[in-house]
Amino acid sequence: MSQVNDSKPKLVVRRATPADVAAVVALTERAYSPEWGYTPEMVAGHLAHFPEGQFVAVYDGRIVGYCATFRIAEALALSPHRWREITGNGYGSRHDPSGDWLYGMEVCVDPEYRGMRIGRRLYEARKRLCSDLRLKGIVFGGRLPGLSRRKRYHGDPAAYVEDVKAGRVRDRALSFQLGNGFEPIGVLRDYLPTDRESLGHAAHLVWRNPRFDPNPRVAAAQREGRMRETVRVATIQYQQRRVKSFEDFATQVEFFVEVASDYRADFVVFPELITLQLLSIENEPLSPHDSLVALTGYTARYRELLASLAVKYNANIIGGSHPTAVADGDIRNICYVALRDGSLHEQEKVHVTPNERKWWGIKGGDSARAIMTDCGPVGVMICYDSEFPELARHLIDQGALILFVPFCTDTREGYLRVRYSCHARAIENQCYVVLSGNVGNLPGVNNFDIQYAQSCILTPCDFPFARDGVAADTTPNVEQVAFADLRLKDLAVARNEGTVQNLKDRRHDLYQYSWKRRGG
Numbered sequence: 001m002s003q004v005n006d007s008k009p010k011l012v013v014r015r016a017t018p019a020d021v022a023a024v025v026a027l028t029e030r031a032y033s034p035e036w037g038y039t040p041e042m043v044a045g046h047l048a049h050f051p052e053g054q055f056v057a058v059y060d061g062r063i064v065g066y067c068a069t070f071r072i073a074e075a076l077a078l079s080p081h082r083w084r085e086i087t088g089n090g091y092g093s094r095h096d097p098s099g100d101w102l103y104g105m106e107v108c109v110d111p112e113y114r115g116m117r118i119g120r121r122l123y124e125a126r127k128r129l130c131s132d133l134r135l136k137g138i139v140f141g142g143r144l145p146g147l148s149r150r151k152r153y154h155g156d157p158a159a160y161v162e163d164v165k166a167g168r169v170r171d172r173a174l175s176f177q178l179g180n181g182f183e184p185i186g187v188l189r190d191y192l193p194t195d196r197e198s199l200g201h202a203a204h205l206v207w208r209n210p211r212f213d214p215n216p217r218v219a220a221a222q223r224e225g226r227m228r229e230t231v232r233v234a235t236i237q238y239q240q241r242r243v244k245s246f247e248d249f250a251t252q253v254e255f256f257v258e259v260a261s262d263y264r265a266d267f268v269v270f271p272e273l274i275t276l277q278l279l280s281i282e283n284e285p286l287s288p289h290d291s292l293v294a295l296t297g298y299t300a301r302y303r304e305l306l307a308s309l310a311v312k313y314n315a316n317i318i319g320g321s322h323p324t325a326v327a328d329g330d331i332r333n334i335c336y337v338a339l340r341d342g343s344l345h346e347q348e349k350v351h352v353t354p355n356e357r358k359w360w361g362i363k364g365g366d367s368a369r370a371i372m373t374d375c376g377p378v379g380v381m382i383c384y385d386s387e388f389p390e391l392a393r394h395l396i397d398q399g400a401l402i403l404f405v406p407f408c409t410d411t412r413e414g415y416l417r418v419r420y421s422c423h424a425r426a427i428e429n430q431c432y433v434v435l436s437g438n439v440g441n442l443p444g445v446n447n448f449d450i451q452y453a454q455s456c457i458l459t460p461c462d463f464p465f466a467r468d469g470v471a472a473d474t475t476p477n478v479e480q481v482a483f484a485d486l487r488l489k490d491l492a493v494a495r496n497e498g499t500v501q502n503l504k505d506r507r508h509d510l511y512q513y514s515w516k517r518r519g520g
Contacts, residue, residue, distance in 0.1 A: 013121050016054040016066070018047055023063040024056065031108045036194065038090065038106075045091035046070075046105075053095075053102070055125045057109075057118045064113040067122035068092060068106040069129070069138075071099030077139040078185070078206075083192045102130045104140030123180055130209050137209045141191045141202030142182070146171040148197050157201040158187045174203050181497075182207045210496035211489045217370070217377050217399035231375045231402070231486045233432075234260035235269045235472075237455040238320075239440035239479035242280040246298060249278055250305050256481065261313035263483055266375050269436040270320035271453070272383050272408040273333070275302055279445045288359040291445070296325040303336055303344060310338035316373050320406040320436065321349065321382050323362065330363040335380045335406055337371055345371045349382035350391055368515075370398035376488060381425075383407040386418055386433075390513050392425040396503070401488055402432045408451070409437060412476075415452050423469060426458045430495045430503050432471075432486050433458045439477045452477060457484040462498045464490040 016024065021043045028037035046054050050070045057065030070092045077086075077099075087105050088094045094103075104126060109118045130138050147160050150169065154160040161184050163169040174184075182205040191202035213219055236256045243249045253270070260268040278298055279291055286294060299322060306319045319336040326332050333349035333356070348365025356362040368391055370377040379395030379402075386392070386405045395403060405422055409415040419435065426433045437453025456473035459465035464487070471484035495503050 011057065011059045011116070011118075011121075013055055013057050013065075013125050015052065016043075016047060016056045018044070020056055020063060021047070024066050027063055027066055027110055028108055030110055030112075042090045042092075043068075045088075045093060049092045049095040053129060055122055057121060059113060059116075059118075062110075064110040065118040065122050066106065066108045067104075067126055069102050069104055069126055070095035071133075071135070072096050072101050072103045072139075073099045074101055074136065077101040077103060078204075080186075080188060080204075081141075082188070082190060083141060083202075100136050102126065102133070102135050102138045104138055119176075120180065127207065127209075130207075131211050134212060135209060136212050138182075138207040140205055141188045142177050142184075142205040143173040143195060143198050144171060144201060144203060145173050145197040147199050147201065151199065157189070157199065161187055161203050177203070177205055180207075208496060210493045213399075213401075213492045213495070215377075215397075215399040217372065218401065221372070221376050228266070228375050229487060229489055231267065231488060232263070232265045233267045233269065233402070233434055233457055233484055233486060234263065234265035235434050235436045235455045235457060235474075235482050236260070236271070237436065237453055237474045237478070237480045237482070238271050238274055238438055240277050240438050240442050240451060241440055242442070243277055245281060246278065246301055249275075253305065254309055257309045257313050257315060257317060259481060260483075261315050265315055265483065267316045267318060267378075267402070267404070267434070269318040269404050269434050270406060271436045271438045271455075272321045272335075272406040273323070274320035274406075274438065275322045276445060277442065280442055289361050292323045292331050292360045292362070293325075295323045296331065298322070299324050306336050306338035307342060307344050310340050311342050314340050316340055316375070318380065318404045318406065318434075318436070323360070331361060332365055333362050333382060334365075335382055335404075337378075337380065339371075339373055341374070347371075347380040347382070349385060351384045351388055353384050368394050370395050370400040376401050378402045378404060380404050380406070383409070383418060386425060387421040389425065389428065392429055392431075393513065394515050396429040396431055400431065401491055402434060402486065403429075405433060405435045407435055407437045407453070410450050410452060412452050415454065419454070419456065419458075423458050426460050426469065428502050430460045430462075430491055430498065430501075432491070439479060455480070455482060457482060457486070459486075460491075460494055460498075462494050462500070464493060464498075 024043045046068045053069035055067040056063045164171045164174045184203045186204040188202040188204045193200040310317045317338045321335045324334045335347045337345040350365050352364040370379050377399040379400035407418045422433045434457050436455050438451045454476040457471040459469050461469040472482040474480040474482045
């Protein structure tokens, strides 16, 4: 008969409670001396102002570590300050419930239990709290205990911090902080005058929350609870076939939306020029340009179809693209995006291929805007647009986390140009890219006779993501639906602390792009 191990863990980190006040006071007296330890009123103040921000480490029933924090506004946290004024004289009374940074007021470890990585455990608890609250990061003044011994070698504490950062000098506190992911942003002079080892100064240290996206649109969505941790995407590899009426076409589109909805997809993606199928209704021998003109007559009905299906099936629909006559008489290739709240957005194809210009007379659009959805901001690039990195970067700079690429290619070579470009966009922008293409044939429809596609859902190439950077793909040239669950917080982690950080490491000092304002 097997034995059940019911022994309790010896070392745990948990939230502090009012019952811990006396033990925490005793701990700080052991660590700092009775003169400089916290008073019961101070610890009670910490718990009263921000109870979820105070932690204790307990070993064999004894409190051997204490961590105190509070929330604070960025303007105060990142400005020069002293310990007494920023902490409210040690009571934590500067706590701001709406503050966007976590201030590290105290980490204290019992001298008899050092070497057990208790401090590291408390820092990890603090980081978890920061991530759970979706704050920008942690900030505090870090001790410089080696500064007094090396005073004559460093005329200024800033030079000392720089030498420790460069690895030329080791400081038992600052080196630990650097190894724990904190970075110095300056020196807090006269931070704690009683700290003689540090000559009263401190390193101004920050840890930036890797799950916090610095883009203001994304950050706002996170704060307001409009960002989902996981988004399910369905890409439709759609087979072009003859239809007898618009209702026949609508039935096929609805079928795929319903299937995706049954699988609880947040986004349903259709391919570029999906509505060319409607030219098979009359089956008249029209010139390429006349074919496009005929299709523009279906614009209102197609928009209405997408909007109604999005609401009916509770899904955001990326409606491929549809040739549309605009106010100046030009024909644009437009992707209609219907959100499940009933709103309808559009994105024109910006880059037009030589064949589209020559045979169909399609003109390119002038703008690209990210679309805010209930799953965060997204962007659309129509086929050839994906082969130009500037367009993707413009959408990413607006906060887009997922780029949808409806495409239409006739050969494998054309398809691979789109796919390879899209994977480059996913890597360089550390975002998800979703491709949806047509398969099947439409004999008699000019410039739309054969199709080649392998629709897919692409990711950056780093540890949090799918092997080979492919979350899902389809069998080439077969009507099919591919699904993938995309974790949005993985993008923030990759952008902030990935193996490479392409988005953050751009050399803005060497190159830049400028998106021109155009009329309309």
